[in-house]
Amino acid sequence: MLNNEPPAQNRARTLFDLIAIGLVVAILTIIHYTNYHYEVDYHILLQFAYYLPVIYAAMRFGPAGGIISSFVITLLFLPLMTHFQHTMTPAAKYTQWVEVGLINVIGWLTGFLTEEERKAKRKYQRALTVQKELVEKLKREGQERERLEGEIRQTERVIALGHMSAGLAHEIRNPLGIMKVSIQMLAQEKSDDGVVTEYCRVLLEECERLNRLMSEFLTFARPKELVRERIPVGKLLDEEVSLIQPTLWQKNIELEQARNSIDRQEVEVDPDQMKQVILNILLNAIDAQGEGGVIHLEGVQQDGLVGFAVSDEGPGISPDAMPYIYDPFFTTKEKGTGLGLSVVHRILDQHGGKISATNRSKRGVRVEILLPSV
Known part of the structure; x- marks a missing residue:
């Protein structure tokens, strides 16, 4: 039986249903026994009312509910039915016993069909849960694949740039060293010229910055072997x-x-x-x-x-x-x-x-x- 209610609420509902079924059966039985002097047809008509609690018990509690309720009703009704046997025609007696059998059969059959329906619902719920899990798994795999593809593209860009930058950095550092030495010599010769000295200072700072950039370039392009x-x-x-x-x-x-x-x-x-x-x-x-x-x-x-x-x-x-x-x-x-x-x-x-x-x-x-x- 599919039930998403909290345990306490489920217990309260079960107790309520049992009390309701018991009350209906008790009321019908009391009517039968307090009005036994009425015609047999009247009691046969009331007997049909027993189908209601039997069907509800079967739908609520499955085959066990249908079988137990129909069996209890049979036990309760048998004394009164036996009392009327001497006043009934053979056809009426036969019909009466058929009715008793039908109550039990319908109780079991309704419970069986209800349980099969619940099993089908449970299977559907499990299939739906599995489907959702598969969708989530595919979604995660898709995200992971995108991440890996991004890393691969990143690595490819790094490798391509590394090959290019290694040669470029090496070629730039040689003339850069010559420029730095030349600027230092110029600064020494023109130390008394404030404007030239300032320009030389700026040029030396930029040479140092370019040298640091080339050093990072080479570190990036030519990674050292790992010493783990x-x-x-x-x-x-x-x-x-x-x-x-x-x-x-x-x-x-x-x-x-x-x-x-x-x-x-x-x-x-x-x-x-x-x-x-x-x-x-x-x-x-x-x-x-x-x-x-x-x-x-x-x-x-x-x-x-x-x-x-x-x-x-x-x-x-x-x-x-x-x-x-x-x-x-x-x-x-x-x-x-x-x-x-x-x-x-x-x-x-x-x-x-x-x-x-x-x-x-x-x-x-x-x-x-x-x-x-x-």
Whole structure:
């Protein structure tokens, strides 16, 4: 029987139905026995009324309800029926016994058909549930497939750009070094000329900026071979947190940590490259935070993966920009190179890990880093 009602309400309804069926049967029986002096036809007519509680009991409680109610009615009615046997014709007697048999047959048959209908409904409900689960599963698989396709496209772009940038960066660094030396010599010769000295200072700063860009370029384009070792996640995080403490104090930012669950968990990684990942994520959060506020650093575990999540209270990432944040040279910072998250994505890809960034419900961004746990 399909029933989505709460247990207490279901028990109350069952009790009410049993009382109602019992009252109807009792009333009909009392009418029969208190009016036994009436004609036999009158009692036969009343006997048809017994079908109502029998059918309802069968529909409500299945075959058991139909059989028990019809059997009880038969026991209650038999004495009165026996009393009228000597006044009835053979045809009337036969009809009377047929009626008794029909009450029992109808009770069982109605209960049986009701139970079959309920079984069919249960099968339909199970099929519907399975169908919904399959739809949800297909939806999740579709989302996972889209995510994997996105990562594949990202990796392809990174590889293509890496090949191009390696040669380009190498060719640029040589003339850049010559330019830097030339500017330094010019600045020394014209040290008494304030205008030339200022121009040389600006040119040297730009040369340094280009040199840093070329260094990031080469790091991105020519990744080092991994030198893996087993190391607790807490140790990796502690070293990088200590490095950013001066910056946090300078900007009056509080770093709130909740990582006890993962500090002793070990991962097999290249410590130097993973420190680069952690430092990049923490510095991005500080840049997004601005002045004051709280940055949250928490431990994360999921399906054999362990890592951390960093949440800031900054302005967040616009939905239009979110699909491109791992693309090389895509940046929303005025002085950013756009290679930071690309390098992080490549390093995690080499380690079999993953990165995800989502906007928080109120404000800010939550970046989650996960690595295979040893």
